[in-house]
Each structure stands twice: as C-alpha cells, then as structure tokens.
Amino acid sequence: MASTADTDVMMAADGVPLKIKLRRAERMKKVWALVLVAPLFIFIMVGFVIPIISLLTLSVEDPEVSEALPRTAEAFSEWDGQGLPSPELMKIFAEELSEAERGEFGRVSKRLNYDISGFKSMLKRTARASDELALLPLDEIHQGFIDLDEDWNDPQYWATIKNASSYLSDYYMLWALDLKRDEEGSITSVDEGRAIYFEVLIRTVEISFAVTLLCFLLGLPIAYLLATLPARKSNLLLILVLLPFWTSLLVRTTSWLVLLQNEGLVNDAAIWIGLWNEPQELIRNRFGVYVAMVHILLPFMVLPMYSVMKTINPWHMRAAASLGAPGWKAFLKVYFPQCLPGVGAGTLLVFILSLGYYITPALVGGPNDQMISYWIVQNMNTLANWGLGAALSMVLLVLTMVMFFIYNRFVGIDRLKVN
Amino acid sequence: MALPSYATPLDKAWYISFRVICAAIFAFLIIPILVIIPLSFNSEPYFTYPMPGFSLRWYEEFFTSQQWLLGLKNSIVVGVFATLVASVLGTLAALGLNRAEYPGKSAILAVLISPIIVPIVITAAGMFYFYAKIGLTGSLAGLVFAHATIGVPFVVITVSATLAGFDNNLVRAAASLGASPVRTFQKVTMPLILPGIVSGGLFAFITSWDELVIAIFLATTEEHTLPRRMWSGIREMLSPTIMAVATLLILTSIALMVTMELLRRRTERLRGITN
Numbered sequence: 001m002a003s004t005a006d007t008d009v010m011m012a013a014d015g016v017p018l019k020i021k022l023r024r025a026e027r028m029k030k031v032w033a034l035v036l037v038a039p040l041f042i043f044i045m046v047g048f049v050i051p052i053i054s055l056l057t058l059s060v061e062d063p064e065v066s067e068a069l070p071r072t073a074e075a076f077s078e079w080d081g082q083g084l085p086s087p088e089l090m091k092i093f094a095e096e097l098s099e100a101e102r103g104e105f106g107r108v109s110k111r112l113n114y115d116i117s118g119f120k121s122m123l124k125r126t127a128r129a130s131d132e133l134a135l136l137p138l139d140e141i142h143q144g145f146i147d148l149d150e151d152w153n154d155p156q157y158w159a160t161i162k163n164a165s166s167y168l169s170d171y172y173m174l175w176a177l178d179l180k181r182d183e184e185g186s187i188t189s190v191d192e193g194r195a196i197y198f199e200v201l202i203r204t205v206e207i208s209f210a211v212t213l214l215c216f217l218l219g220l221p222i223a224y225l226l227a228t229l230p231a232r233k234s235n236l237l238l239i240l241v242l243l244p245f246w247t248s249l250l251v252r253t254t255s256w257l258v259l260l261q262n263e264g265l266v267n268d269a270a271i272w273i274g275l276w277n278e279p280q281e282l283i284r285n286r287f288g289v290y291v292a293m294v295h296i297l298l299p300f301m302v303l304p305m306y307s308v309m310k311t312i313n314p315w316h317m318r319a320a321a322s323l324g325a326p327g328w329k330a331f332l333k334v335y336f337p338q339c340l341p342g343v344g345a346g347t348l349l350v351f352i353l354s355l356g357y358y359i360t361p362a363l364v365g366g367p368n369d370q371m372i373s374y375w376i377v378q379n380m381n382t383l384a385n386w387g388l389g390a391a392l393s394m395v396l397l398v399l400t401m402v403m404f405f406i407y408n409r410f411v412g413i414d415r416l417k418v419n
Numbered sequence: 420m421a422l423p424s425y426a427t428p429l430d431k432a433w434y435i436s437f438r439v440i441c442a443a444i445f446a447f448l449i450i451p452i453l454v455i456i457p458l459s460f461n462s463e464p465y466f467t468y469p470m471p472g473f474s475l476r477w478y479e480e481f482f483t484s485q486q487w488l489l490g491l492k493n494s495i496v497v498g499v500f501a502t503l504v505a506s507v508l509g510t511l512a513a514l515g516l517n518r519a520e521y522p523g524k525s526a527i528l529a530v531l532i533s534p535i536i537v538p539i540v541i542t543a544a545g546m547f548y549f550y551a552k553i554g555l556t557g558s559l560a561g562l563v564f565a566h567a568t569i570g571v572p573f574v575v576i577t578v579s580a581t582l583a584g585f586d587n588n589l590v591r592a593a594a595s596l597g598a599s600p601v602r603t604f605q606k607v608t609m610p611l612i613l614p615g616i617v618s619g620g621l622f623a624f625i626t627s628w629d630e631l632v633i634a635i636f637l638a639t640t641e642e643h644t645l646p647r648r649m650w651s652g653i654r655e656m657l658s659p660t661i662m663a664v665a666t667l668l669i670l671t672s673i674a675l676m677v678t679m680e681l682l683r684r685r686t687e688r689l690r691g692i693t694n
Contacts, residue, residue: 029518029519030519030521032519033516033518033519033521034515034517034521035515036511036512036514036515036518037511037512037515037516037527037531038515038570039508039511039512040508040509040512040531040575041465041512041527041530041531043508043531043567043568043571044531044533044534044568044571045530045682046536047546047564047565047567047568048533048534048542048545048546048568049530049533050549051545051546051548051549051550052537052541052542052545053545054545054548054549055541055544055545055548055549056545057628058548083433101588115669153637218444218447221437221440221441221444222441222444222445224508225437225441237445240445240448241448242676242678242680243448243449243452243672243673244451244452246450246545246625246672246673246676247452247668247669247676248628248629248646248665248668248669248672249432249631250629250631250646250649250650250653250668251455251668251669252451252452254455254649254653254657254661254662254665255451255452255454255455255665256451257653257657258454258455258458258466258657258662259450259451259454261466261657263465263466263467264466264467265454265468266451266467295447295448295451298444298448299448310686322497327595328434355538355540356538356539356540358539358540358632359631359632359650359662363653373538373540376540376541376544377540377544377635378666380544380547381635381636386548389544390544391544393540393541396538396540396541397537397538397541400537400538401536401538404536
C-alpha cells in the first residue's frame with residue numbers, strides 16, 4: 001500500500017484512492033452477505049410466507065356467487081336490496097341458474113346455505129326448473145319463482161344473494177367474530193344459536209392465561225431452587241426440566257391420557273389413599289387440559305427464569321436480611337424485581353405458545369375445551385369451509401403477532417437493562 | 420442454600436415445605452414420562468400397576484407391523500432430509516446475516532425466523548392449501564420441504580449465536596496468510612461454528628421427528644410418520660403398542676438431549692480455555 005506525499009488522498013497500490021477501494025470492498029461484502037442469505041430467504045418465501053398469505057386472502061374473499069353467476073352478481077350489487085328485486089334481475093338470475101355448471105352451482109348453494117339453512121334445497125328445486133323459468137315473460141317471472149317455492153316471496157332470500165355477490169367481502173371475517181351483515185347491510189351479531197366463535201376466542205385467551213399463571217406459580221419455586229443450589233446439584237435437577245422439554249408433545253399428552261383416565265393411575269392411587277371413592281372424570285374436561293398443557297409448557301417458563309436468576313448476586317438477599325428484612329420481604333423487594341426480565345420472557349412465551357394449541361386439547365379436552373386452532377382444523381378439514389377457516393386463522397395470527405410485538409419490545413427493554 | 424444456624428423454627432418449617440413443594444413439582448414434570456416406559460413392557464394390555472408380568476410382545480407387534488414400520492421409515496427419511504436442507508440453508512443465511520450491516524437486515528431476519536412464530540395450525544393449513552395447488556401434497560418431498568421450513572429458524576438462531584462469539588480477526592489472519600475464502604471457511608470458520616450447526620441441526624431434526632400437525636394436513640396414509648400414525652392409533656384405541664412407540668420416541672429424545680448437553684459442555688470448556 002503506497003501513499004503519495006504531494007496530496008492528502010491515500011492511494012492503494014494500483015493507484016485507486018483507498019477510500020474508493022474500501023467502499024468497493026464494503027459493497028462486495030454486502031453483496032456476498034445478501035447472496036448467502038438469498039437461498040433461505042427464497043425458500044421461506046416460497047415454502048412458508050406465500051402459502052400463508054394465499055391462505056389468509058381467502059378470509060376476505062367470497063367468490064362463489066360472483067364466479068358462478070357473474071351477471072347476477074353484477075346486477076344484484078347495483079340493486080338497493082330493499083324488498084323484492086325487479087323482474088329483470090329475477091330473469092338474469094334464472095338465466096344464469098340454467099347455464100351454471102353443476103360444480104359451480106353446488107358451491108353457490110353451499111355458500112348461500114351458510115346464511116339461511118334450507119336455502120340449498122330451495123335453490124336446487126329452482127335450478128331444476130330454471131330452463132322454463134328463464135323463458136317466462138317479465139310480468140310472469142315473479143309468480144314463476146313463487147310457484148316453485150313460497151319463500152321466494154321473502155325478501156331476505158334475495159338480500160342474501162345480494163350480500164354474497166361481491167368478490168371481496170368481510171363476510172368470513174365477521175363470521176369469525178360472530179357478526180354478520182343484516183338485510184340493510186349494517187353489522188349485527190348473529191343469532192344466539194349460531195354464535196360460537198367469539199366464545200371460542202375468549203376461551204382460547206382464558207385457557208392460555210390460566211396455563212400461563214399456573215406455569216408461573218409452579219415454575220417460580222423450581223427456577224429459584226435451581227438457581228440457588230450448588231452447580232453440581234442444580235445440573236442434575238435441570239435434567240428433570242430438560243427431559244420433558246425434549247420429549248415429544250404427543251408422547252406427553254398420551255401419558256396424561258393414560259394417567260388420568262377412569263381406570264388410570266391417578267384415579268387408582270387416589271382411591272387407594274382414600275382421596276375419593278369413585279373414579280373421577282379427570283380427562284375430557286378443562287382439568288385435563290390444564291394439567292397436560294401446564295406440564296408441556298412448564299419448561300418454557302422455568303428455563304428463561306432460571307437463566308436470569310442464575311445471574312443474580314446472592315449477596316443482595318443476604319444484604320437485605322442483614323438490614324432486617326424478613327425472608328419473604330427480601331425476596332419480594334430485592335430478588336424478584338431482578339428476575340422480572342426472565343419472568344416476562346417466560347410468561348409471554350408460554351402465553352403465545354398456548355394460544356395456538358391444538359393437539360393437547362383435542363386429545364384430553366372435552367367439546368367445551370377446544371381452542372381456536374381446533375376450529376381452524378375443523379372448518380378446513382371436516383367442513384371444507386376454507387373462508388371461515390382462513391378468517392379464524394387471521395384472528396389467531398393477529399392475536400399472536402400482537403403478543404410477539406410486546407415480547408419483542410420487552411426483550412429490547414431487557415437488553416437495554418443489561419447494557 | 421443451606422439453612423444458617425441462627426434459623427428460627429418458622430424458617431426451618433418454610434425451608435422444609437419449600438423443598439417438599441419443589442420435589443412435588445419435579446415429580447409432576449418427570450412422572451408422566453417415566454410411567455409410560457414400564458407400561459410398554461406389560462404382558463397384559465392394561466395400563467395399571469402393579470403389572471402382571473414382563474413381555475416384549477408390544478415391541479414385537481411394532482417391529483412386525485407394516486404400518487408402524489412404514490411410519491418409522493417415513494419419519495427417518497423426512498427427518499434426515501429436512502435436517503440436511505435446514506442445516507445447509509440455515510448456516511449459509513446465518514453467515515450472511517453476520518457478515519455485514521445492510522438496510523432491511525432485521526426485516527430479513529424476521530422473515531427467516533417467522534416459521535417458529537406463526538401458530539403451527541396456520542402454517543400447516545397454509546402449506547396444505549398452497550402445496551395442493553403446486554402438486555406437493557401426497558409425497559414425502561412435500562413433507563421434507565415443510566419440515567425443513569419449520570426447522571430452519573433453529574439453525575439460523577444457533578449458528579448466529581455461535582458466530583456472535585466468533586473472532587473475525589481469525590478470518591482476516593487466514594486471508595493475510597494467503598488462504599482463499601473457501602479455504603478459510605473450510606479450515607477456520609467451519610470447525611469453529613460446527614457445534615452451532617450440529618445443535619441447530621439436532622433441533623431441526625427433533626422438530627421434524629415430533630411434528631404432527633403438518634403431517635395431519637399434508638400426509639396421506641402412505642406418508643404417515645410415527646407421530647401421525649400414533650395420532651390415528653390414539654384416536655382409535657389406546658393400545659400398548661402406542662406405549663412402545665412412545666418409549667422409542669422418549670429414548671430418541673434422551674439421546675438427542677445428551678448429545679446437546681455434551682456439545683454445550685464442550686463449547687463452555689473451549690470458551691473457558693480461550694478466556
């Protein structure tokens with residue numbers, strides 16, 4: 001490397017100013033860094049991000065009517081939705097019903113049946129006669145519909161077609177929150193019998209909260225013990241936390257099934273000791289869900305608390321004691337505040353993980369203990385209602401993201417503190 | 420945390436009850452795992468103690484059942500290939516993330532680790548929906564692809580953590596001595612970050628090995644992995660063969676845990692020397 005004496009610009013050996021040379025090297029480094037990251041980035045985008053986004057778009061789409069009956073959808077969206085539609089609209093509808101393919105028609109009738117049960121069979125009957133219906137003159141067409149089914153005189157059926165006719169729609173998102181649009185198009189809550197998803201959402205948060213609280217109460221003593229024992233003993237006890245942590249969730253849930261069933265070990269032992277005389281229902285209910293979930297998530301609470309507690313100087317407690325603080329007071333005022341980063345990380349992590357639980361409640365819970373994930377699977381796999389499944393996924397994802405945002409901020413605050 | 424000699428009786432009572440509480444919590448953690456292992460050796464198809472006799476019949480049933488063996492084979496194939504894909508891509512990305520500062524880096528990192536943030540049911544449903552469109556469902560390749568995706572954040576995280584303690588002057592020294600970047604990587608970087616790659620890979624493997632929800636969505640009977648097979652079994656009837664499978668899964672977990680622990684101790688020891 002040479003520098004010329006007559007200017008103050010440093011030159012590299014090949015005569016290019018050092019500054020430029022350095023900048024080039026920096027740029028090359030950045031390019032290389034991006035080249036190394038690119039394969040995984042593309043992999044995650046294609047294999048994960050795009051699939052999830054394409055799934056979530058289903059939650060704001062309502063494609064059946066506008067795809068199968070495009071002219072009807074267009075005409076109905078201009079109609080004000082009051083009373084019965086004009087004979088012209090009815091004619092377009094009848095014409096398109098007679099032209100619709102079987103599969104497409106099936107999807108339309110399934111979709112409309114979500115709103116009014118019984119609509120499906122009524123549509124089927126109408127479609128069968130639609131060839132003749134479409135040929136009727138305008139002044140007879142209304143009567144033609146009524147002759148097929150009295151209900152065509154009821155404006156709510158026509159309004160339902162109108163509400164389902166726009167491709168982009170908040171229909172499934174509202175449904176996921178037990179809401180709907182009424183005939184006037186304003187948002188109201190659905191009938192009591194159909195409202196389940198808001199309750200499921202509340203239940204999901206409630207179970208997650210209870211599990212988090214229980215994990216905290218059980219995790220705190222053992223994290224404290226692990227952090228204050230001599231290293232050799234605590235390493236040994238740590239295995240008792242790490243082994244469950246590494247064991248498959250399904251295996252752990254299965255063992256709770258074995259332990260808690262009517263003829264299971266817990267019932268046997270309790271009867272033998274004399275705690276109760278008859279076998280108690282310990283699974284297929286909330287108790288079973290709590291026990292199994294707390295067992296599975298407890299390590300996620302203990303490990304972050306332990307790693308923070310390990311760094312706390314034990315002399316602080318002794319100093320508090322020497323100043324006259326009783327044990328509990330020293331713990332609350334001196335020790336516990338210093339654990340907060342670990343407590344926060346553990347509680348948030350357990351809460352976030354709980355929100356998405358599916359396998360464990362499905363196996364050890366009853367019908368009233370199923371969380372939102374269960375209904376996502378149910379709607380997609382069993383009921384083939386992808387729109388609602390996607391909308392429920394959206395609700396769960398937003399909830400998780402909000403919690404993660406808090407977690408991230410918290411970790412940031414934590415880092416500031418350490419520095 | 421031994422009790423000092425000036426402790427009052429109340430202190431002593433608290434000390435003892437604290438220990439008892441802790442023992443109970445540790446028992447709660449470990450008993451469900453320990454209880455299942457002996458049951459898999461029960462000579463009768465019951466789940467009660469005391470057991471009438473010892474028998475290997477459930478293991479025999481496992482190793483002679485076509486369905487279970489297919490599950491075992493699928494689990495191994497998917498686990499191994501998913502781990503390989505995740506380890507290679509994850510290590511490269513971690514190297515790239517650690518190499519330079521550039522705009523959007525934290526956003527890129529967020530995308531790379533997003534598979535462990537998004538609830539698994541959403542991931543599985545999204546993959547099912549999208550893979551069905553591109554014809555990746557109903558094949559082991561789809562499952563490998565999916566499992567690699569959810570395993571790769573662990574590799575990125577562990578390798579990044581190893582790189583954080585990595586002295587870049589070593590790379591500069593190698594370069595100044597005339598080593599090419601590839602040779603530097605082989606001789607200097609790779610041996611130092613290998614523990615990170617291995618532990619990330621182990622995490623990726625156990626993630627795939629225990630994964631169930633994606634398998635529920637993506638796998639047809641031909642691609643059933645062990646957990647997927649177990650899931651069907653549990654929902655039909657809780658048979659002792661399932662206890663035998665569970666025991667095998669627990670043993671795998673123990674083996675992986677011990678490997679991880681040894682790796683961690685080795686790293687700690689090496690760090691101890693360099694300090």
